[in-house]
Amino acid sequence: MSFDQPMPPFNASDPSASFLSTSCLDFLMIELVPMTYRVAHELDASSPESSLVETNGNSGGGAAAGGDVSSVVATATGTAGSRRLDEDEERDAVFFRLEGLGYRVGLGLVERFSRDRPRFNDTLDAIKFVCKDLWMLVFKKQVDNLKTNHRGVYVLTDNAFRPLSRMSTDPGGRAVLRAQPFLWFPCGVVRGALAAMGIAATVQAETSELPGAVFQIKTTPLKQ
């Protein structure tokens, strides 16, 4: 089936590659975020320690952030309900899950799709693989701009980041804030991909104007 027409340029060396509609991936990546919020809440509600926290009083309480800012993320996902986690805890729990999922996907992708290419010479080589091949595979375009300070920090700018490309930018709708969780899975993908190429790094992403996204990669130097 996949021989019938010229296929997208990625992975052209693999004649046995099969394809699905891009919508499938889009839907999964969209729905991943609310699902993760749901799961984080359900697990929290069923874990014994958190109910202990609640009996101590959920106002004021332990963690850093107060209750007054906690509505932001809840409205972002529309899964408010009876919440026990405060905003920071919720953000961390969801970030941890989404980033972890992405990490595993990133690991697998590099294993699979760098199979037939020569060994990476240095970190920049690996980063370029992320910017070109990996980005093409997952986000269907290449990164628009790559900057580095030559001391282990790389900044990737994508001016039209696919997962954000169809998001509503209603002014006053806090679009940028609401888009943030949708960057966490891609963050994990990048970190996982680098890990598979032997590079330990932290990856952060942010958007200041949809649909652009900026990824900052800080590689951790290997201990001598």
Added chain:
Amino acid sequence: MSANKAARVGEEIWKGRIDKVNAELVTLTYGTIVAQLCKDFEADYVEVNKQLDRMGYNIGLRLIEDYLAKSNTMRRCSNFRETADMIAKVGFKIFLNITPTVTNWTSDSKQFSLVFEENPLADFVELPDDGRAQDELWYSNIFCGVLRGALEMVQMQVEAHFISDVLRGNDTTEMRVSLIRYIDDELPPEDD
């Protein structure tokens, strides 16, 4: 639309109008999600099935728009049998490039099976070897939710569940779909 025509339409759309992505990327992403859910819910597979179905339902609510836009069939199916053919030969075709077989109709034409000869979600997959996953986990359960959500948006309330899966060691992968009712258009009371 006859079954043959539906198959032709599906093939045509797949070839000409669908933006495509590498299948292994989707397989890997979905597999990672299921694996994580199994871990999160400590191998409570009933709960995992439920989460997958719910995720699918939410996708279905959105996916129907994409389906209608791409299939460009601006006409209601005349009966549930036609709906079944469109699901199998156009719906599954244009999203997943597969065409499950529609079979095992009940005599009242309200229940059928989709038999999957191929399933891109399940490529390279093995269920956890804990003696329970084979009996409890429906790996591709997201499909059930997608059908339920998508059909609800076009006024059909259905129930869908898997009854066998090659991943469990069964001979076939089969999903049972039942029409519960056609949902009447319900207008808000003050809006007549």
